[in-house]
Every structure is written in C-alpha cells, then in structure tokens.
Amino acid sequence: MADERLIAALDFHTLEDVKELVNTLGDSVSYYKVGMELFYSVGSEVVTWLRGEGKEVFLDLKLHDIPNTVASGLCSLMDLGASILNVHASGGYTMMKTAADRLHEEAAKRGIACPKLIAVTVLTSINQEDWEGLGHELQIKSAVVRYAKLAKKAGLDGVVASPQEAALIREACGPDFLIVTPGVRPAGASADDQSRIATPAKALEAGASHLVIGRPIRAAKDPKAAAEAILKEMESVR
Numbered sequence: 080m081a082d083e084r085l086i087a088a089l090d091f092h093t094l095e096d097v098k099e100l101v102n103t104l105g106d107s108v109s110y111y112k113v114g115m116e117l118f119y120s121v122g123s124e125v126v127t128w129l130r131g132e133g134k135e136v137f138l139d140l141k142l143h144d145i146p147n148t149v150a151s152g153l154c155s156l157m158d159l160g161a162s163i164l165n166v167h168a169s170g171g172y173t174m175m176k177t178a179a180d181r182l183h184e185e186a187a188k189r190g191i192a193c194p195k196l197i198a199v200t201v202l203t204s205i206n207q208e209d210w211e212g213l214g215h216e217l218q219i220k221s222a223v224v225r226y227a228k229l230a231k232k233a234g235l236d237g238v239v240a241s242p243q244e245a246a247l248i249r250e251a252c253g254p255d256f257l258i259v260t261p262g263v264r265p266a267g268a269s270a271d272d273q274s275r276i277a278t279p280a281k282a283l284e285a286g287a288s289h290l291v292i293g294r295p296i297r298a299a300k301d302p303k304a305a306a307e308a309i310l311k312e313m314e315s316v317r
C-alpha cells in the first residue's frame with residue numbers, strides 16, 4: 080500500500096507518459112511531484128488529472144523573484160489543489176514572509192485549505208566546489224540550516240534539502256517541520272546529476288518527512304517493482 084512519505088517525481092513532458100506511469104504504479108504511490116518540465120509542457124491540466132485520480136500533488140515550480148511577484152504567483156497557483164508549493168529560500172526572508180502571509184490571507188478569503196509552502200535551501204545537485212564557485216564561505220550544511228531557520232521564522236511549513244542535512248534541520252526546526260528530500264538513491268543506483276545523496280532508509284532515519292524520488296522509479300525497467308522495493312526499505316523506518 081502507499082506510503083505518503085514517498086513522492087514520485089513526474090519529470091515527463093506529456094500527459095500520456097504521466098498517465099502510463101501513474102496507472103502502472105497504481106495504489107503503490109499516492110503522492111506525485113509535478114515540476115517545471117511537466118507544468119511548462121502540459122500546464123494545470125496535469126494537476127487536475129492527478130487530483131481526479133485521488134493523488135496528492137507537490138507542485139514544484141521553485142518560485143524565485145521579488146516578494147510581490149512570488150506572492151502573486153503563488154496565489155495564482157493555489158486553486159489548483161496541490162498540497163505543497165515551493166519557493167527558493169535564497170529569495171530571502173522578506174520574500175518568504177510575504178509569500179506565506181499572502182497565501183494564508185488568500186486561502187482564508189477564498190475559503191479553501193491553504194497549501195503547505197516550503198523553501199528550497201541548497202539544490203541537491205550542488206557540491207562544495209560549485210558552492211564555493213558562487214562565492215559562499217559557509218559550508219553547505221551550515222547554509223542549509225540557516226535557510227531552514229529563516230524559512231521557519233518567515234512562517235513556512237518546511238524545506239527541501241538533501242538527506243545529508245536532514246538531521247541538522249530536524250534538530251534546529253523541530254518535529255513538525257516538513258523536510259522534503261530529493262537526492263535519494265537506493266544502494267548501488269546511479270547518482271545521475273545529484274551530488275548530496277543518501278538511501279531511502281538513511282534519509283528517513285535522518286529525519287526526512289518526505290522523499291522525492293524520480294529516475295530510480297521512472298527510469299527503472301519495472302517501475303512498480305522499483306517503487307515497491309523502495310517502499311519496503313521505507314517500512315523499516317517508522
């Protein structure tokens with residue numbers, strides 16, 4: 080049966096591919112991530128279709144702009160029925176606070192449930208060399224915890240981070256904070272373009288609330304068997 084902690088990433092560009100994978104996975108997966116490739120190609124129809132199938136949606140568009148633009152953009156997305164929306168923490172405290180405040184005000188005005196809002200800390204593809212190339216002096220881990228604390232102070236519900244920082248974030252931000260970790264790879268699987276990775280069990284043990292997993296399921300010869308093996312590994316950590 081499905082485990083709501085697993086979010087399968089639908090990095091496709093057609094609705095047909097989405098339908099094929101979702102139908103193949105059936106009841107094993109109840110939570111899906113729609114990212115920029117899919118949303119830019121298919122639009123909101125894919126979220127409507129997934130909701131119609133009874134699936135939960137993390138709409139991962141990683142908004143990053145000035146406070147008013149981000150807040151207004153989120154308000155345009157909030158009616159679609161996604162459970163989670165996200166912004167980049169590097170947009171700063173004022174942007175995150177404006178976004179969270181406006182989202183809550185709008186949800187109350189429209190009488191709808193407010194989607195959770197989370198902040199991307201440091202992308203899981205970034206390694207220490209990329210990071211230093213950007214001129215940052217803090218270690219990635221310290222920067223991620225700093226961004227997570229800022230996101231919490233701004234009223235966000237959680238963050239996206241790598242599993243390698245999950246334990247530090249859990250300690251700094253408490254038990255209810257969402258920690259959504261991409262960069263999850265079953266033992267022996269290719270890292271692809273991810274840099275800061277861990278296995279599903281290690282990510283959960285470190286305190287992740289949700290695992291975002293794309294290619295290890297989507298690109299597997301047998302996606303259902305791949306998802307079920309991951310779910311079995313997740314079951315061992317409750």
Ligand SMILES: O=C(O)c1cc(=O)[nH]c(=O)n1[C@@H]1O[C@H](COP(=O)(O)O)[C@@H](O)[C@H]1O
Nearest residue numbers: 088114139201202203239261291292293294
């Ligand atoms: O926000 C995200 O979901 C995200 C943030 C991040 O730091 N790293 C990251 O990989 N992601 C997304 O998580 C998914 C990971 O996919 P796989 O690497 O195929 O498992 C992709 O859809 C990414 O866009």
